[in-house]
Amino acid sequence: MRKIPLTVSIPHPCHQPWEDMTPDTRGRFCGSCQKSVIDFSVLSDSQLIELLSDTSQKYCGRFKKSQLDRLILPEQQATSLLPVAVLGVMLSAGLPAIASAADNHQLSATSDTTVSRTITGKVTEKDGTVVPGTSVFIKGMKTGTAVNEQGLYQLSVPSISPEQHMTLVFSFIGFDRVEVPLTGQQTVDVVLTPAVMGGCVVVAGGAFVRKATPWQRLKYKWKRLWHR
Structure with a gap:
């Protein structure tokens, strides 16, 4: 199946610290938003595309700022999909399974x-x-x-x-x-100790995932052409 480039944005971030949230079957539970929050910050671009390909779904997650508001493309080399498989089951059926x-x-x-x-x-x-x-x-x-x-x-x-x-x-x-x-x-x-991530991390009450527009893809290809 062909992987479609995506963009992820968080219009209204939740400011409750990840460490203060309660672990639950889907990741952590935010008392402020009253929602389960999934940790997407450890995934590569290819893994994000694999997991977030259904843009009709609503996602609540933890992302690095470097993952937001940019074109997310599949990488050239294959990366491990084990985290994707784990998160996929968490999203669909819950962790106890x-x-x-x-x-x-x-x-x-x-x-x-x-x-x-x-x-x-x-x-x-x-x-x-x-x-x-x-x-x-x-x-x-x-x-x-x-x-x-x-x-x-x-x-x-x-x-x-x-x-x-x-x-x-x-x-x-x-x-x-x-x-x-x-x-x-x-x-x-x-x-276990929470991982220290490089860069700032945003915890969202809701993340919007959109398929990349033809213009975004063209812009990305143009930048790659000049930065080889």
């Missing part, structure tokens, strides 16, 4: 390993707020799960020889990634 699916169908371990133990734990922010939907996986393997609504996870870990090393990775959009070396522990609790 992801967590429950991951709990019931953990990614299978590599074929040459044998399950030896189960690791459990809790994922929170510094103030104790749980972070449901956080991805938890073994680095370099196909073994993973997701944190449930209570902030808890359970992961079966393959056995390894003493000279081998395994790293448990915790990842969620809008937070810094955390890596924890596994040394035989049965419980791994993690505190």
Whole structure:
């Protein structure tokens, strides 16, 4: 499917800080706007186009200023669409579906390993707020799960020889990634820190997404011609 260039604008930004919003199943809940806010600030242009291609929908989200009021075009090189897939499900069905699916169908371990133990734990922010939907996986393997609504996870870990090393990775959009070396522990609790984004970030009560006009596309191509 051909990707159509877009523009995103926020006529009336919400001024409530992202950190003060309450985590919910779709991202964070703004008490001022009484709406769920999705974090789009971590996505590339290609990922934004992939997710916001339906311009008939209304979106409420967190964007970097550099993402607004300009032509958003698909990039030349393909980028990972994993964040897009996660956000897409969040927009359509809510995050609990992801967590429950991951709990019931953990990614299978590599074929040459044998399950030896189960690791459990809790994922929170510094103030104790749980972070449901956080991805938890073994680095370099196909073994993973997701944190449930209570902030808890359970992961079966393959056995390894003493000279081998395994790293448990915790990842969620809008937070810094955390890596924890596994040394035989049965419980791994993690505190996630909100990611510090480059540039100013705007949190909107509503974002307007429009398909780029022929004039905008022509203008962009003209600029590219002179800046090669």
